[in-house]
Amino acid sequence: MSFDFDREISRLDSHALKYTARLSMFGDKDVQPMWVADMDFAAPKVVTNALIERARHPIYGYTQTPESVYESLVDWMRERHGWAIQREWIVLTPGVVPSINMSVLALTQPGDGVIAQPPVYAPLFSAATKTNRTLILNPLRFDGQRYAIDFEHLESCAAKAKMLLLCSPHNPVGRVWREDELKQLLAIARRHNLTIISDEIHADLVYPEFHHHTLASLADNAADIITAVAPSKTFNIPGLGLSALIVPDAERRQAIMKILDMIHVNTANPFSLTAFEAAYRAGAPWLEALLVYLHETRDEAARFIAQHLPRIRLIAPEATFLLWLDCRDLGMNDAALKHFMAHDARLGLSPGSQFGAQGAGFMRMNIAAPRRAVMDALQRLSAAISN
Numbered sequence: 001m002s003f004d005f006d007r008e009i010s011r012l013d014s015h016a017l018k019y020t021a022r023l024s025m026f027g028d029k030d031v032q033p034m035w036v037a038d039m040d041f042a043a044p045k046v047v048t049n050a051l052i053e054r055a056r057h058p059i060y061g062y063t064q065t066p067e068s069v070y071e072s073l074v075d076w077m078r079e080r081h082g083w084a085i086q087r088e089w090i091v092l093t094p095g096v097v098p099s100i101n102m103s104v105l106a107l108t109q110p111g112d113g114v115i116a117q118p119p120v121y122a123p124l125f126s127a128a129t130k131t132n133r134t135l136i137l138n139p140l141r142f143d144g145q146r147y148a149i150d151f152e153h154l155e156s157c158a159a160k161a162k163m164l165l166l167c168s169p170h171n172p173v174g175r176v177w178r179e180d181e182l183k184q185l186l187a188i189a190r191r192h193n194l195t196i197i198s199d200e201i202h203a204d205l206v207y208p209e210f211h212h213h214t215l216a217s218l219a220d221n222a223a224d225i226i227t228a229v230a231p232s233k234t235f236n237i238p239g240l241g242l243s244a245l246i247v248p249d250a251e252r253r254q255a256i257m258k259i260l261d262m263i264h265v266n267t268a269n270p271f272s273l274t275a276f277e278a279a280y281r282a283g284a285p286w287l288e289a290l291l292v293y294l295h296e297t298r299d300e301a302a303r304f305i306a307q308h309l310p311r312i313r314l315i316a317p318e319a320t321f322l323l324w325l326d327c328r329d330l331g332m333n334d335a336a337l338k339h340f341m342a343h344d345a346r347l348g349l350s351p352g353s354q355f356g357a358q359g360a361g362f363m364r365m366n367i368a369a370p371r372r373a374v375m376d377a378l379q380r381l382s383a384a385i386s387n
């Protein structure tokens with residue numbers, strides 16, 4: 001089977017947020033968009049074909065999720081991640097972010113402490129702040145090359161908290177947490193009776209030198225761990241909106257399902273069900289090819305940055321299609337950096353400060369696009385810095 005990730009596909013007429021929101025986000029509707037974390041690649045043909053087939057049935061009514069959808073996730077978790085989950089543990093949700101928010105609402109009380117580890121994907125902060133919980137920050141440690149969890153500080157945070165939000169692999173810094181790191185984190189959480197929500201949406205997008213461990217698979221008893229997964233990032237179908245929580249503990253599961261029921265988001269749209277199952281059942285060959293392509297792009301980008309962008313340091317990702325760029329040597333504040341990227345380099349990147357104060361001076365660049373476009377972007381950045 002061959003897959004063409006070099007194919008350039010215009011998204012201009014498809015209401016793609018990454019493209020249409022450029023004017024409001026960057027003050028320029030033509031910057032090269034490398035911000036929103038979706039891919040400029042066609043989704044797997046097996047998914048498109050299944051959707052076309054579903055669309056041929058001209059009635060798009062309410063659905064009841066078939067058992068085969070749950071089974072596709074059970075099989076995927078076993079085959080790709082070596083984790084034997086039970087069908088009963090799965091709660092389908094309309095997205096990972098809503099599912100984290102619902103879990104916070106279901107399992108903590110207003111005022112309770114919720115830990116997040118910045119720099120991190122911003123909705124993990126708002127899962128605490130928008131629900132009137134107390135956000136407790138345990139910033140990652142950064143030695144100039146690599147990020148790590150600050151376990152000492154985590155221990156003191158945990159004493160005041162009820163819940164820990166883990167991003168694994170970690171967006172935006174690209175870390176794949178090692179087994180020993182996850183076990184240490186788990187031990188701290190256990191000492192303080194924390195429930196952990198492990199956002200593993202990027203778990204399938206790991207580079208070959210690294211291995212993702214599902215946190216719950218490392219625990220003898222995973223009752224206090226809630227794992228969020230989805231085919232959305234993996235197969236480039238995030239707009240379809242269907243993800244899953246894996247909740248082994250019946251009591252916690254009931255509490256989350258009560259919220260889903262209360263706000264009435266417990267049925268999925270028919271296209272999301274079709275794509276979810278098709279992707280997990282038949283998308284693996286496409287994913288394998290994607291990972292090879294992304295790996296080559298990551299390495300080519302890294303070489304270019306090392307040779308031509310001496311004032312930018314790449315924190316090379318172990319997972320995800322996102323490059324975390326340390327731009328502090330350019331000596332600009334965040335507003336100036338964003339303006340420079342958009343107006344001088346004509347690039348729409350995610351400002352690092354979006355991920356917390358620790359991200360100031362950094363930029364996140366999405367490289368899930370045809371390689372020519374990624375390399376053009378880096379060339380433009382190099383020329384803009386030289387000027």
Ligand SMILES: Cc1ncc(COP(=O)(O)O)c(C=O)c1O
Binds near residue numbers: 097167171202230243
């Ligand atoms: C760590 C993480 N969690 C969740 C999401 C979004 O999930 P969803 O679109 O299913 O709400 C993203 C998207 O970038 C992400 O990086």
